[in-house]
Amino acid sequence: MKKFLIYIAVAIFSFGCSDDFLTLQDPTNIAEDNFWQSANDARLGINGIYTVLQANGMYGGHLNGGMGMPAYDCLSDNEYNAWKWEGGGIFVVGSIDPSHWFFSGLWSDLYKGIARTNSAIRNIGLMDESVISEEDKNNYLGQAYFLRALFYYHVALYFEEAPLITEPQTLEEAYVAKNTEAELWQQVLDDLEKAIAILPLPSEQSDKEYGYATKGAALGLLARVALYKGQHDDVLEATQELLTLGYSLDPDYEQLFTYDGENSSEIVFPVKFLYGDLYDNGEKFSATYLPKPKVDVQPMPNMVNDYYCNDGLPIDDPASIYNPADPKENRDPRAIASVYFKGDIFLKDPEKVFAGNTNTKFGLKKYVRDDVDPYERAVFESGSQDFYLIRYADVLLMRAEALVESGNVGQEVYDLINAVRQRVNMPSVEAVEGAGLSQDQLREIVRHERRVELAFEGLRFYDLKRWGExxxxxxRIAADAIKGYVPLYQGKKSEVFAIPQEEIDVNKNLVQHPAWQ
Structure with a gap:
């Protein structure tokens, strides 16, 4: 709460987005009346919200010291957190407590972003047409509504019960009680509805504006929220419009998660990162140590085993072409793009061969640098790889799932799944599983496809939680029998984060989530 109060006090006056802004003697003490005076001020204010997404506890990630959202598959059966003290590992083994920075770091970042969006929404809304055009005003307001929805999406998903604040606050107003999970989700939906109504289409965005939210980003987040809530008609409506906005699957799945894949037509909404002489907005989720890949986060064996062979059959199917002596051979190309197998060349150096010397015997490859970045930063330093919050492949699979759960098991479901599979030259559903499948059969196919397509992108916890699995x-974690990694499922406590203890200590109106009491 101490950090939370500071964010309220300073509102958004630490954006640091231009030389002029940085020359102010004490940006944290600027009165709001002195800042929101021009369209450029509005732009700086919005930029300041986006910088929160780059925080380590959000999407910037860590090489060590804590976990950002790119590593949230460590909260599930997809990924192993070798350095359990980072947060993910001790969450899974049940030894974390509400005082851990894993909870407080995320909470602080989320409410920092919320404070900034609240200030932007109020002040941009009050700006006169003499200082900002209606087009710019709507664009900036639309982005602010989208970003507030994104922050509250994370609050609702991970904390469930938390304060709902939609106006700038004074310190005296900051000691607020929790709102319900339902109220938080409703705020997300309300903000997305406003964002969708006024954000520009992707086709209306210039190259220099790439990375800012568009109507497509808001529709994509709406589909994700609606899928979580089981509102399948809303998923179908949002994804139907997304199909018309010009997105497409990238033909090169492996390249997509590298610098060369940035700006792909598959990316619906990225978090942009820059790192160089002029910037300090780098990320660490793509960084790795030199002896072996990544180290702190590693693919779990059960996850790797869930990648089928390239004939479309599971590796334990007697009819498959799986080769136990060379488990990489004949596998789904997404496995080869996402996982280092023993014997793989590491860091493009024939002398650096991955020896399988990690806890899980596998190394993380997706998003992980194998060379210096465009700014000549070494693989273990901060980099500038974008992280993709929403991809078009996810849109197709969300639509397929919503159709199946609605009882619509016709050809469109097959076409959507096949599009995702065939991008990596995997065989169609009809060619392997057959046609005329039941709802239960298609449900399992869609869920498997989500796992292998979206592995190591931080969405597995979201999927398992909403599926009740x-x-x-x-x-599955327990069956992998990783030495020193004994998962402890504790019911609801394993599916929700604790409100940070420091927030409880300073706010007598804030009560811990029942699962953590």
């Missing part, structure tokens, strides 16, 4: 995920 978290305990099954913990069972």
């Amino acid at each position: 978290m305990q099954e995920g913990y069972d």
Whole structure:
């Protein structure tokens, strides 16, 4: 709460987005009346909100010291957190407590972003047409509504019960009680509705504006929220419009998660990162140590085993072409793009061969640098790889799932899944599983496809939680029998984050989540 109060006090006056702004003697003490005076001020204010997404506890990530959202598959059966003290590992083994920085760091970043969006929404809304055009005003307001929805999406998903604040606050107003999970989700939906109404289409965005939210980004987040809430008609409506906005699957899945894949037509909404002589907005989720890949986060064996062979059959199917002596051979290309297998060349150096010397015997490859970045930064330093919050492949799979759950098991479901599979030259559903499948059969196919397509992108916890399959995920972790990694499923406590203890200590109106009491 101490950090939370500071964010309220300074509102958004630490953006640091231009030389002029940085020359102010004490940006944290600027009165709001002195800042929101021009369209450029509005732009700086919005930029300041985006910088929160780059925080380590959000999407910037860590090489060590804590976990950002790119590593949130460590909260599930997809990924192993070798350095359990970072947060993900001790969450899974049940030894974390509400005082851990894993909770407080995320909470602080989320409410920092919320404070900035609240100030932007109020002040941009009050700006006169003499200082800002209606087009710019709507664009900036639309982005602020989208970003507030994104922050509250994370609050609702991970903390469930938390304060709902939609106006700038004074310190005296900051000691607020929790709102319900339902109220938080409703705020997300309300903000997305406003954002969708006024944000520009992707086709209306210039190259220099790439990375700012568009109507497509808001529709994509709306689909994700609606899918979580089981509102399948809303998923279908949002994804139907997304199909018309010009997105497409990138033909090169492996390249997509490298610098060369940035700006792909598959990316619906990225978090942009820059690192160089003029910037200090780098990330660490793509950084790695030199002896072996990544080290702190590693693919779990059960996850790797869930990648089928390239004939479309599971590796334990007697009819498959799986080769136990060379488990990489004949596998789904997404496995080869996402996972280092023993014997793989590491860091493009024939002398650096991955020896399988990690806890899980596998190395993380997706998003992980294998060379210096465009700014000549070494692989273990901050980099400038964008992180993709929403991809078009996810849009197609969300639509397929919503169709199946709605009882619509016709050809469109097959076409959507096949599009995702065939991008990596995997065989169609009809060619392997067959046609005329039941709802239950298609449900399992869609869920498997989500796992292998979206692996190591931080969405597995979201999927397992909404499917009610978290305990099954913990069972798979246990079956992998990683030394020193004994998962402890504790019901609701394993599916929700604790409100940070420091927030509880200073706010008598804030009560801990029942699962953590």
